[in-house]
Amino acid sequence: MTTILVADDELSIRTILSKALEKKGYHIFQAREGNEAIRFIEKENIDVAILDIRMPGLTGLQVLEKIKSIPNPPETIVVTAQDSMENAVTAMKQGAFDYLTKPFDLEEVCLVVDRAVEKRELRSELKELKKNVRRDKPTIVGKTKVMTEVFKTIGRIADQDVTVLLEGESGTGKELVARAIHFQGKRAAEPFVAVNCSAIPSELLESELFGSRKGAYTGALSDRIGYFERANLGTLFLDEIGDIPLHLQAKLLRVLQEQEIQKVGENNPIKVDVRVIAATNKSLAELVKKGSFREDLFFRLNVVPLFLAPLRERREDIPLLVDYFLGRCARDFGENKTISEAALNYLKKAPWVGNIRELENILKRAYVLGHGPMIELADVSNSMPATLSMKSSGDLESLIQLTVHSYLQSESTTHLLEKISPLFEKPLYRTVLLFCQGNQIKASRILGINRNTLRKKIKELGISITHEIKN
DSSP: OOEEEEEOSOHHHHHHHHHHHHHTTOEEEEESSHHHHHHHHHHSOOSEEEEESSOSSSOHHHHHHHGGGSSSOOEEEEEESOOOHHHHHHHHHTTOSEEEESSOOHHHHHHHHHHHHHHHHHHHHHHHHHHTTTTTOOOOOOOSHHHHHHHHHHHHHTTSOOOEEEEOOTTSOHHHHHHHHHHHSTTTTSOEEEEEGGGSOHHHHHHHHHOBOTTSSTTOOSOBOOHHHHTTTSEEEEETGGGSOHHHHHHHHHHHHHSEEOOBTOOSOEEOOOEEEEEESSOHHHHHHHTSSOHHHHHHHTTEEEEOOOGGGOGGGHHHHHHHHHHHHHHHHSOOOEEOHHHHHHHHHSOOTTHHHHHHHHHHHHHHHOOSSEEOHHHHHTTSOGGGSOSOTTOHHHHHHHHHHHHHHSSOOTTHHHHHHHHHHHHHHHHHHHHTTTOHHHHHHHHTSOHHHHHHHHHHHTOOOHHHHHO
């Protein structure tokens, strides 16, 4: 429970303030003079201290000065009948959260206390986030050309306060790249806050992002600090940005343009200094065409676009990733294991629809369930249901089963047919077109479809074979 200290030499003032704050659910301590206030602050976990300037023993300003040396001191609010500029300036210089004069309005005092509590909670969260900075530093593995370009781009943009849009399938490491951009840049010592927009119910997303005041909506029992405030001075990673409802897209656009947020139930905007990195496993350009994503927001997010290739398009990196994950497993489980050539070849040929996340999960399973110091082919294949393992590289039905299973293991399992069909349609149409040397009439006849349908599929699947036919 949040604790408030009311320090005042007048019993009537202590009683009035204590009753008002107890009604708001705060736990109250009372002190009659400055030394007693110090003892409470040293012994109890006080969140906010309300200090009268003129008290017996130590004055409120002296208490304010002394508690600076106490670990995790409370937020302080100075209250006095002496309305002088000198007192106000001194109090604020010494770190007071706010300065109020008697006679005061109880509602105003309660609002100031609420804001002081909110600031303390935010300060506590930031402290914890900074403590985890070193632990959370990311490692990105890869030496293929596509990954080399990713590394170069991270190096170029890390220190630049530009918005970045990461595109790629689930499991390709978008959050890892976002963390790398943050920790390589000038905001590295500040918080990195990750938000999965699709995991938050749409009716709660606004208050989660921007914060809300108590009573702003049904169930808002207290003030809420939003993700933008938590990420202040640092980086906010908005994953699955394509799932944000249209009405919130306009508000997000304003935040990006003005660098200020407006809490739900609050009239006054709050300035924030946040770098935004967004990510999506969808094509935002396509969503713009369909009218489900604002074009102006897309342009604002797409200042630096960065595409992360699926693992099946960078298979040369699989041995490096396997070594990296085996090293992590050795540290986590306290046992060193290697992998057989047959098992590694199996992993290199798998479809990896779940990408790097799926590879990591399968290796962990094989590491824990396998017997002996080496991970064998059977350990890897047994990490999936036996009926879904590839019998051979030419067994198409097994390959399809494995691909479907891979998707079921990944984050999103909605619209499965829509996601999987292009994986098999594209190589089908592409192979037939290459066989026909680009002759669409002949290819249409072989496929058993009309030419217009074939043209539509070529455009839809992004098939281009001109270069290969010339060679």
